[in-house]
Amino acid sequence: MTNEQQLPVAGDGTERRHLSANQAFMCAFDRGNDLGAFGPRHLITAGWRLKGQLDLASLQSALDDVATRHEGLRTLIVRDDGEPHARVFPPSPVPLTVSDLSSAMDEADRELRANEFLNEADTSGRCDLRQMPLLRARLGRFDDGDAVLVLITHHTVADPWSVHLILRDLAIYYANRRGVPAPELPAMRQYGEHAAWQQEQLTGESATVARKYWQGKLAGGKFVTLPPDRVRRLEVPPVYGVYRFLFDQQLYRATRALAKSTRSSPYMVLYACFNLFLHRRTGVDDIVAPTLTSGRTEPDFNESVGPFFNFMPVRTNLSDCVTFLDVVNKTRATLLEAISYELPFREIAGQAEPELMQPFMDPNGVVSAFEVNHYPQTLEDKLIGDVSYTGLRLRLMSSTDTSEIPDGNLWDFDLDPAGEMVGLVKYNGLDFDESSIVAMVDEYRELLRASLASPGSALRR
Numbered sequence: 001m002t003n004e005q006q007l008p009v010a011g012d013g014t015e016r017r018h019l020s021a022n023q024a025f026m027c028a029f030d031r032g033n034d035l036g037a038f039g040p041r042h043l044i045t046a047g048w049r050l051k052g053q054l055d056l057a058s059l060q061s062a063l064d065d066v067a068t069r070h071e072g073l074r075t076l077i078v079r080d081d082g083e084p085h086a087r088v089f090p091p092s093p094v095p096l097t098v099s100d101l102s103s104a105m106d107e108a109d110r111e112l113r114a115n116e117f118l119n120e121a122d123t124s125g126r127c128d129l130r131q132m133p134l135l136r137a138r139l140g141r142f143d144d145g146d147a148v149l150v151l152i153t154h155h156t157v158a159d160p161w162s163v164h165l166i167l168r169d170l171a172i173y174y175a176n177r178r179g180v181p182a183p184e185l186p187a188m189r190q191y192g193e194h195a196a197w198q199q200e201q202l203t204g205e206s207a208t209v210a211r212k213y214w215q216g217k218l219a220g221g222k223f224v225t226l227p228p229d230r231v232r233r234l235e236v237p238p239v240y241g242v243y244r245f246l247f248d249q250q251l252y253r254a255t256r257a258l259a260k261s262t263r264s265s266p267y268m269v270l271y272a273c274f275n276l277f278l279h280r281r282t283g284v285d286d287i288v289a290p291t292l293t294s295g296r297t298e299p300d301f302n303e304s305v306g307p308f309f310n311f312m313p314v315r316t317n318l319s320d321c322v323t324f325l326d327v328v329n330k331t332r333a334t335l336l337e338a339i340s341y342e343l344p345f346r347e348i349a350g351q352a353e354p355e356l357m358q359p360f361m362d363p364n365g366v367v368s369a370f371e372v373n374h375y376p377q378t379l380e381d382k383l384i385g386d387v388s389y390t391g392l393r394l395r396l397m398s399s400t401d402t403s404e405i406p407d408g409n410l411w412d413f414d415l416d417p418a419g420e421m422v423g424l425v426k427y428n429g430l431d432f433d434e435s436s437i438v439a440m441v442d443e444y445r446e447l448l449r450a451s452l453a454s455p456g457s458a459l460r461r
Contacts, residue, residue: 096139224287
């Protein structure tokens with residue numbers, strides 16, 4: 001059976017379906033169809049260089065195949081018809097725009113232009129929830145055999161992991177459309193099945209135990225905040241910018257070395273330093289800060305496209321930490337514990353006292369979330385059919401206008417296996433000047449460097 005014959009077609013836009021816990025959580029950040037979680041700029045964007053002869057008709061058909069395969073991309077969260085619910089719409093063409101980038105001649109110019117093209121998608125990209133499917137594609141062509149492809153999805157239907165699945169499936173469908181041998185698509189389950197599975201799991205004994213854990217863990221706690229440059233005006237639409245940066249390979253190697261020696265992951269070491277950074281900035285020992293996980297706690301859904309990401313509060317008390325090694329070990333233990341009791345954030349927040357969420361409404365403080373990218377290495381300099389796909393991971397172009405997040409700051413790291421550690425901070429320009437964000441990143445970098453150089457030395461408080 002060919003991949004085209006396996007395409008599932010479901011949903012006519014009339015059936016009411018239960019929301020997943022994550023979809024329901026996003027409803028808490030509902031500011032209408034123009035702002036916030038459901039606004040047209042709450043996006044996930046990613047880009048790849050494509051080397052090989054491209055046939056636009058086959059590319060368009062392959063994009064449409066992907067939107068047909070994954071009903072999550074055709075799902076609308078309805079909030080104005082009684083209880084919020086999901087509706088799946090029938091397949092329709094994916095918007096594809098093509099640009100001429102032939103003025104970029106040599107490879108250095110093309111790589112620069114490819115990243116500019118990706119940044120432009122972040123700046124100008126829109127995904128109106130009323131226009132299904134919630135997937136957009138932009139192709140910039142350097143010549144007949146060299147191009148850059150940018151995929152844009154709305155965050156209500158996808159996450160960074162999902163976008164990499166979309167690209168892999170697109171590559172396979174494109175090869176099939178061209179009649180070129182390609183791998184078989186893996187079996188997958190729809191996101192709507194995950195919502196039903198999750199609802200059942202949340203009534204089980206393990207969820208009851210996890211709720212009790214979070215009730216005790218978060219008692220009396222609230223998210224730590226950083227003071228903004230000016231009093232926040234919560235009623236004013238945000239203007240999000242992004243500051244991108246690169247940590248040198250020596251720092252990356254030192255991070256990996258300490259992670260290995262402490263039986264941690266690089267993420268745990270970086271998060272430990274983030275805890276220390278927040279402590280230095282605020283004077284707070286009892287740090288409650290959000291991290292984002294992949295949210296894919298059930299392997300059966302690893303091939304599914306949808307908003308699986310989870311927003312998880314991590315509470316780490318640094319009062320008895322004497323050295324950075326202590327901070328790493330405490331952070332590691334706290335993260336492992338939290339992950340073992342992971343629940344959707346909506347469920348976690350339901351166990352906490354109201355004070356936990358109050359900082360989001362504080363005009364004198366900004367909550368900062370931290371993540372290291374989670375996504376499968378489905379394509380990395382890989383030939384599928386007669387086209388090779390290489391991710392644009394070394395993104396260093398900052399912007400004062402970019403896609404939005406519902407609130408607060410987001411620190412995000414991408415750990416490239418080649419030895420690069422690329423990061424970004426996404427922030428509301430009405431809360432912070434870019435210079436303040438740059439100063440924070442510089443402070444974090446030097447704190448990490450000093451901590452890795454002498455992890456057993458006494459902390460400077």
